[in-house]
Amino acid sequence: MSNAGCRQPARRGKGPEACDADIQVDDRCPDTIEITIFVAALCRARPGWRRVPPLGTKPDTRTVTAMTSIRSIKGFKDILPGEAALWQSIEKTATEVLGAFGFREIRLPILEKTELFARSIGEATDIVEKEMYTFTDRSGDLLTLRPEATAAVVRAYLQHKIYAQDPVQKYYTIGPMFRRERPQKGRYRQFYQINAEIFGVGSPYADVQLIVMLVDLLERLGVTDAQPHVNSLGCPACRPDFRRALLDFLAAREERLCADCLRRRETNPLRILDCKVPGCREATRDAPALSRFLCAECRSHFDILQGALDALGIAYLIDNRLVRGLDYYSRTTFEIQTSALGAQSAVAGGGRYDGLMKTLGGPDIPATGFAIGFDRLAEIVAAGKGTEIPGPLVFIAALGAEAQARAFPWLAALNRSGIWADMLFEDKSLKSQMKRAGKLGARKVLIIGENELAANTGQLRDMTTREQVPVSLDRAVEELRRHLGADG
Numbered sequence: 001m002s003n004a005g006c007r008q009p010a011r012r013g014k015g016p017e018a019c020d021a022d023i024q025v026d027d028r029c030p031d032t033i034e035i036t037i038f039v040a041a042l043c044r045a046r047p048g049w050r051r052v053p054p055l056g057t058k059p060d061t062r063t064v065t066a067m068t069s070i071r072s073i074k075g076f077k078d079i080l081p082g083e084a085a086l087w088q089s090i091e092k093t094a095t096e097v098l099g100a101f102g103f104r105e106i107r108l109p110i111l112e113k114t115e116l117f118a119r120s121i122g123e124a125t126d127i128v129e130k131e132m133y134t135f136t137d138r139s140g141d142l143l144t145l146r147p148e149a150t151a152a153v154v155r156a157y158l159q160h161k162i163y164a165q166d167p168v169q170k171y172y173t174i175g176p177m178f179r180r181e182r183p184q185k186g187r188y189r190q191f192y193q194i195n196a197e198i199f200g201v202g203s204p205y206a207d208v209q210l211i212v213m214l215v216d217l218l219e220r221l222g223v224t225d226a227q228p229h230v231n232s233l234g235c236p237a238c239r240p241d242f243r244r245a246l247l248d249f250l251a252a253r254e255e256r257l258c259a260d261c262l263r264r265r266e267t268n269p270l271r272i273l274d275c276k277v278p279g280c281r282e283a284t285r286d287a288p289a290l291s292r293f294l295c296a297e298c299r300s301h302f303d304i305l306q307g308a309l310d311a312l313g314i315a316y317l318i319d320n321r322l323v324r325g326l327d328y329y330s331r332t333t334f335e336i337q338t339s340a341l342g343a344q345s346a347v348a349g350g351g352r353y354d355g356l357m358k359t360l361g362g363p364d365i366p367a368t369g370f371a372i373g374f375d376r377l378a379e380i381v382a383a384g385k386g387t388e389i390p391g392p393l394v395f396i397a398a399l400g401a402e403a404q405a406r407a408f409p410w411l412a413a414l415n416r417s418g419i420w421a422d423m424l425f426e427d428k429s430l431k432s433q434m435k436r437a438g439k440l441g442a443r444k445v446l447i448i449g450e451n452e453l454a455a456n457t458g459q460l461r462d463m464t465t466r467e468q469v470p471v472s473l474d475r476a477v478e479e480l481r482r483h484l485g486a487d488g
């Protein structure tokens with residue numbers, strides 16, 4: 001379809017307020033494509049765009065002209081089948097490992113009230129200050145696409161009063177998170193996490209169990225250089241002492257800090273230790289270590305954690321800078337780093353958040369958990385073994401209408417019995433059908449043309465050895481199952 005006659009060029013949105021669809025309203029275009037746009041209501045009126053009704057009005061179902069092809073939103077990526085197969089296999093391994101450690105799946109909405117994240121993650125974090133996708137819905141509620149999962153898992157646990165039956169729960173959830181960060185390799189605006197949470201256990205052994213589980217999962221996935229970093233953030237009793245010491249230390253280094261860190265000094269000074277700007281890292285090189293300020297309980301908690309890791313032979317690094325971005329952490333904090341990721345070195349992060357339940361209006365129940373960056377994990381695993389796209393077990397090359405009509409029920413029967421079989425629904429030459437089978441990566445090809453129909457015997461070709469064996473067409477499905485090793 002041509003766009004000749006459309007006088008106004010398509011424009012891409014810029015900035016956070018821009019519309020994400022490359023669609024322009026133009027009634028004068030002769031080649032008008034009917035597209036129902038719903039998201040357009042989120043766009044602000046721009047020059048060259050028809051005025052969009054304010055939020056709260058009914059969905060917009062106008063006729064618009066697609067001027068250019070529509071691309072995905074910046075920082076949002078597609079996971080195409082080859083990659084998705086790898087994601088599936090990682091997910092399978094992860095759910096096996098999580099299951100063996102006693103975690104059960106919980107599935108939650110991706111949209112929550114903004115207040116949930118503002119209260120839990122903390123107002124003075126990058127996430128809440130500038131990274132959340134927040135909007136007012138038609139009834140005026142302020143909603144946010146979840147930037148992380150923990151707050152929502154806690155919300156569900158409290159909302160359903162699960163703690164009243166049994167406060168000790170182990171959950172996992174896998175799904176997308178949304179943060180409006182600067183997109184780069186390993187950093188996306190929609191990214192995926194595998195989250196695991198243990199509720200109702202204050203013991204450091206629960207933290208160690210999470211770390212062991214991460215190490216085990218990464219080992220099974222062939223990630224060889226994963227290194228756990230651990231630290232203790234203390235608790236509300238001892239952290240203020242550290243905070244004061246840190247502020248004293250920073251007072252003499254003000255001019256060396258970046259603008260963000262100067263701001264963090266007022267709101268969340270611990271996070272200055274986490275700043276990635278080289279100048280800030282240099283300036284805070286000799287900053288006081290949090291571990292020196294721990295109270296007796298926090299000290300003992302951290303000692304038991306280290307002792308348990310030692311007993312398991314898990315090598316780890318005590319990382320005084322590991323403070324994590326979210327407000328709700330207390331005591332144990334950890335990250336799994338790998339050199340395979342370049343600048344974005346953390347493949348997973350987590351820790352204890354004993355105060356969160358209370359912050360969210362629930363009872364005082366301890367909790368600990370982690371989040372694995374699925375995208376980053378998939379990148380590491382793919383780099384290690386490459387993405388392998390599996391192919392069908394058998395491709396049926398049926399030549400001519402009669403062969404097609406005969407073979408189609410076999411295809412359906414094989415598919416319904418759980419065997420990946422495929423065929424072309426067009427009358428193509430043997431050569432092009434074999435080409436198609438090769439392209440799909442089929443293991444075997446069943447050939448049936450006129451001769452095979454006449455002899456009531458097809459030829460099953462092994463695509464690797466090129467050997468052919470006869471297959472009786474009267475018992476095609478049974479014979480195929482036998483040859484494909486799918487019997488029994």
Ligand code: ATP
Binds near residue numbers: 187188191348350372
């Ligand atoms: P980072 O320091 O890399 O920004 P973070 O402290 O913000 O990480 P968490 O909120 O603890 O990360 O999330 C846990 C994991 O999720 C991270 O270790 C990382 O692997 C992954 N992750 C976080 N943000 C993104 C993103 N924007 N894109 C892809 N993965 C991400």
Ligand code: MG
Binds near residue numbers: 325
């Ligand atoms: Mg971050």
